[in-house]
Amino acid sequence: MTERPWWQKAVIYQIYPRSFQDSNGDGVGDLGGILQRLDYLAWLGVDAIWISPIYPSPMKDFGYDVADYCDIHPLFGTLEDFDALLAAAHERGLRLILDFVPNHTSSEHPWFEESRTSRDNPKRDWYVWRDPAPDGGPPNNWQSQAGGSAWTFDETSGQYYYHAFLPEQPDLNWRNPDVRAAMCDVLRFWLDRGVDGFRVDVIWHLMKDPEFRDDPPNPEYKPGDPPFRRVQPLHSCDHPDIHEVVSELRRVLEEYPNDRLLIGEIYLPIERLVAYYGVDGLEGAHLPFNFQLIGAAWHAPTLRHMIKEYEAALPFGGWPNWVLGNHDQPRIASRVGRAQARVAAMLLLTLRGTPTLYYGDELGMENVPIPPEREQDPFGKNMPGTGQGRDPERTPMQWDSSPFAGFSTVEPWLPLAPDWQVINVAVQKQEAGSMLRLVHALLQLRRREPCLALGSYRTLAVEGDVLVYARQHERCRHVVALNLEPSPKVVVFGEGDLGGRIALSTHLDREGEGVGAELALRADEGVIIAVTA
Incomplete structure (x- = not known):
């Protein structure tokens, strides 16, 4: 296992710093708070923490509008x-991954403040500026992911600047x-300080069509959808030139030892997503x-097909990864319910590849209704x-009560x-059957058993509407059986006994039970079977 890069056998834990732990009594989480909770993360059993942006920022998009890439916002520390x-x-023994936001800066970044002073400023071409359309309107129909046109008119210079997100987030060129x-x-700057890698925000947006052609209409748009879905972003992002940029970023990381990690945030169909690995997984x-998993219909046949399709699409040398939730998506427990969130945790931590766990999902935290007067997100x-x-x-x-x-x-x-x-770390640490205890047990098992971290993946054809697959690495072999429904199921494995024992159940009460040709799964239950035959 030591021959592989550390991140292939790691579990990454995402921290949204404003919401993890406040250490100075201002109601907002900070670096000192994360430091206070490192022992918890080490106990939990994760291997790396990814911290959402902590740079100086006007906080129009809570840190994703960066005003200085080489410092820390005073809200978070120094x-x-x-x-x-x-x-x-x-x-x-924990690695640290920083969020890197290269697609756009804050409109208050000194680069943009220079850029907008005149068309002749040396920083003008650092951003995307265009003349108005013949009718005086925006240069094209590109839409902002934050709502409305992606172009804002600048009175001083008589041109529009492009922003894929908020007007306060102008895109770099x-x-x-x-x-x-x-x-x-x-x-x-950050690699010299010792960070172990970067999660690159909206990496697929970095290169746009140099001809600035209109995006085509989206035939699947329906009333009530966000406005940006009116068009298909064919020209406003994911231009083929992006792959050379990703390679350049990777080459910077390869200047440093210890397998620094480059993660790309990419919301694209599988066939376009896998292109970001580069040739043989060596350049991207x-x-x-x-x-x-975030958008999937929660049914065994759907997930089975999805996993198979993803595995088949991976290029030679490409290592898979899986995500159940993040700071931009509804929590998994709210999407599938708390009972199935336990099954989802077992799925996430036993599929082939590197999983990322979102803070609080180990507790089964759900989306919290926000009163209008407390709403923050633009x-x-x-x-x-x-x-x-x-x-x-x-x-x-x-954390506690x-x-x-x-x-x-x-x-x-x-x-x-x-x-x-009642749903907090202190309570769940003491509850033998809690979600936290389950995730802790899953992480410990994954760390002990090389097949769950590095093994091959194979779907097993069994009777019963359940998701069953095998993980194998040398002599280590485990079978995972997941019931994604609120009714009992019987799994029939085929000829002969399976020859194994249950290593872990999502109910945390069947460890050591023998398994033969059939397995009875309770409602909303998943099990991991250590195969001994």
């Missing part, structure tokens, strides 16, 4: 605090070699994020009624879940 956190993480050099130097992102405010608001999945981590769930000593920046006094 560079010295970051260095202390990084050192403490490494002392505990990655066709300018000076921009690319500057952003590569940003990576080196190590892990182009695979979000299929996406939700700009597109009311479309379900684009992301506050419900960003609420504070629930003390006031404010142990997250802070004051009212948090977002409201707590109504059940925080």
Whole structure:
């Protein structure tokens, strides 16, 4: 196992820093808070933490509008605090991955403030500026992911600038070699400090059609959809030139030892997603994020086909990865229910590839209803009624039953879940059958058994509407059987006895039970069988 890069056998844990732990009593999480909770993460059994943006920012999009790539926002701490956190993480065997936001800056970044002063400014071409259309309107029909046109008119220079997201997030021009050099130097700044990798925000947006052609209409658009879905983003992102940019970013990481990791955020169909691995997985992102589980219909045949399709599409040398949730998507427990969230955790942590676990999902945290007066997310405010608001999945981590769930000593920046006094780390650590104890057990088993971390994947053809697959690495072989429905099922394995024992059940009560040709699964139950035959 030591011959593989560390990230192939790792489990990544995403931290949304505003919501993880407040250490200074201002109601917002910070670096000092993450430091306080490192022992919990080490106990849980994850291998790396990915921290959403902590850079100086006006916080129009809560850190994804960066005003300085080489410093820390005072809300979160200082560079010295970051260095202390990084050192403490490494002392505990935890890697640290930073969010890198290269597609756009804040409109308050000095680069953009220079760029917009005149058409002749040396920084003008660092951003995407275009003349108005003949009618004086936007240059084309490209739509902002945050609602409305992706173009904003600048009175001073008489041109429009492009922003794939908020007007306060102007897109950088990655066709300018000076921009690319500057952003590569940003990576080196943090790599020199010792970070273990980067999750690259909206990496598929970096290169646009140089001819700025209109995006075609989306024939699947229906009333009530977010406005940006009116068109298919054929020209506004994922231009073929992107792959050379991704290769350039990877080459920067390869200047450093210890297998630094490059993750790409990519919401694309599988056939376009896998292109981001590059040739033989040697030139592109190590892990182009695979979000299929987030949008999948929760049925065994659907998941079986989806996993098979993804595995078949992976290029030679490409390592798979899986994600159940993140800061932009509804929580898994809200999508499939708490009972199935346990089955989903077993699926995530036993599929072939590197899994990413979103903070709080190990507790079964659900989306929290946000009163209108507490709403923070500009996406939700700009597109009311479309379900684009992301506050419900960003609420504070629930640590214990003390006031404010142990997250802070004051009212948090977002409201707590109504059940925080019972759904929290302290309570679930003491409950033998809790979700937290299940995730902890899954992570320990994955760490002990090489086949669950590095083994091959094979779907097993069995009778019964369940998802069953085998993981094997040398002599280590485990079979995973998942019942995705709220009714009991019987799995028939075929000729002969399976010859194994249950290593773990999502109900945490069948360990050691022998398994032969048939397996009775209770409603909403998954099991991992250690095969001994």
